[in-house]
Amino acid sequence: MPRQTKAPPDPFLKSLDDIRAEGFSPDNCPIRDVMSHINDKWSVLILIALQDRPHRFGELRRALADISQRMLTQTLKGLQREGLLSRTVFPTTPPAVEYALTPLGLSLLPALGAVIRWAEANQATIHAARAAFDEA
Amino acid sequence: MPRQTKAPPDPFLKSLDDIRAEGFSPDNCPIRDVMSHINDKWSVLILIALQDRPHRFGELRRALADISQRMLTQTLKGLQREGLLSRTVFPTTPPAVEYALTPLGLSLLPALGAVIRWAEANQATIHAARAAFDEA
DNA sequence: CTGCATCCCGTCGGATACTG
DNA sequence: CAGTATCCGACGGGATGCAG
Numbered sequence: 001m002p003r004q005t006k007a008p009p010d011p012f013l014k015s016l017d018d019i020r021a022e023g024f025s026p027d028n029c030p031i032r033d034v035m036s037h038i039n040d041k042w043s044v045l046i047l048i049a050l051q052d053r054p055h056r057f058g059e060l061r062r063a064l065a066d067i068s069q070r071m072l073t074q075t076l077k078g079l080q081r082e083g084l085l086s087r088t089v090f091p092t093t094p095p096a097v098e099y100a101l102t103p104l105g106l107s108l109l110p111a112l113g114a115v116i117r118w119a120e121a122n123q124a125t126i127h128a129a130r131a132a133f134d135e136a
Numbered sequence: 137m138p139r140q141t142k143a144p145p146d147p148f149l150k151s152l153d154d155i156r157a158e159g160f161s162p163d164n165c166p167i168r169d170v171m172s173h174i175n176d177k178w179s180v181l182i183l184i185a186l187q188d189r190p191h192r193f194g195e196l197r198r199a200l201a202d203i204s205q206r207m208l209t210q211t212l213k214g215l216q217r218e219g220l221l222s223r224t225v226f227p228t229t230p231p232a233v234e235y236a237l238t239p240l241g242l243s244l245l246p247a248l249g250a251v252i253r254w255a256e257a258n259q260a261t262i263h264a265a266r267a268a269f270d271e272a
Numbered sequence: 273c274t275g276c277a278t279c280c281c282g283t284c285g286g287a288t289a290c291t292g
Numbered sequence: 293c294a295g296t297a298t299c300c301g302a303c304g305g306g307a308t309g310c311a312g
Contacts, residue, residue, distance in 0.1 A: 026201055026202045030252070030255045030256040030259045031180060031181065031184075031252055031255055032177075032181075033255075033259060033262075034255035034258070034259055034262060035180065035251070035252075035255060036177070039175040039176075040175075040284080040285095041168075041172070041284080041285075044167060044171065045167065045168075048150075048167075056293085056294090057293070057294055057295080058293065058294080065162055066162045068285075068286055068287075069294085069295075070285075070286075070287085070295095070296090070297095071284090071285060071286080073294085073295060073296085074284095074285090080269065081265065081266055081269040081270070082262055082265055082266065083261065083262055083264075083265025083266075083268075083269075089294095092293095093293095094292090094293040094294075095292085095293065095294065095295090096293075096294085097293085097294060097295085104258060104261060104262075104265070107254070107258070108251075108254055108258075110250070111250035111251045111253070111254040112251065114246070114247035114250040114251070115171070115244075115247045115248065115250070115251060116150075116166070116167055116171075117247070118243070118244055118247040119166045119167060119169075119170035119171060120166040122170070122240060122243070122244075123166045123169060123170055125219065125240060126169075126170060126218055126219055126240075128219075129217065129218055129219025129240070130217055130218065130219075132219075133216065133217040133219075134217070176304080176305095177304080177305075192273085192274090193273070193274055193275085194273065194274080204305075204306055204307075205274085205275075206275090206276090206277095206305075206306070206307085207304085207305060207306080208275095209274080209275060209276080210304095210305085225274095228273095229273095230273040230274075230312090231273065231274065231312085232273075232274085233273080233274060233275090
């Protein structure tokens with residue numbers, strides 16, 4: 001695995017210095033502030049599950065397959081707090097609750113898609129890297 | 137915050153069903169497999185710091201500003217294991233160690249950039265959503 | 273300068289049981 | 293059906309001290 005040899009490519013990202021120049025501090029950093037709330041075990045999977053239609057609680061639970069109902073409730077509440085999804089209660093008996101992406105949540109999907117496609121495309125390479133590393 | 141009303145937009149992402157159809161299982165899921173290793177507190181910030189040039193250990197520590205050296209060592213080791221960065225030791229006295237992105241790590245930056253730009257663009261909206269949620 | 277070892281505490285997250 | 297409450301083990305991550 002060779003190290004980086006040439007000059008940087010295109011400015012994909014602002015440097016940490018640039019981010020600081022815009023008023024960054026360890027506290028007020030957009031990356032930490034926003035990403036730390038969706039970097040948990042289930043948030044991204046829930047957003048994916050809701051991408052094409054709203055789901056009820058039980059539907060989501062079956063879609064995620066191996067999530068505990070404790071973590072489902074908790075993660076949904078977190079995503080709702082961030083404004084990424086909405087929660088609608090239908091006062092029937094028994095009650096039905098529907099979760100749906102907000103426009104804000106929907107707007108996050110393309111960006112997430114870029115990372116997910118990268119993960120899918122490079123999964124094998126990464127497995128090889130892990131094996132090589134663990135051997136040494 | 138209105139809920140999603142219309143049909144899904146473009147197919148940004150594969151659905152969970154599609155992912156499963158490709159041989160997905162809770163164990164072998166590219167999203168969980170790959171993302172769970174960079175979803176920690178420091179990995180993304182380290183990748184950003186290394187984007188334009190290699191850094192030595194102390195340089196990185198100063199660049200991150202508020203990372204403990206325990207977590208810096210640990211996170212660097214994890215990223216190296218994933219094949220995202222390389223570690224080069226120069227046997228001088230005192231020893232110097234240089235960390236640099238690998239081509240694989242470099243290839244992740246554009247995808248990360250999409251999420252980061254989204255975070256920067258929507259930080260204010262998210263803060264408003266949190267405030268509204270906490271009030272209720 | 274770079275890194276490991278230890279201690280310690282807070283949070284994450286699963287299992288289970290109980291309510292409207 | 294859609295949660296809430298409790299218990300508890302595992303892990304993340306900071307502080308400090310030691311070593312090559």
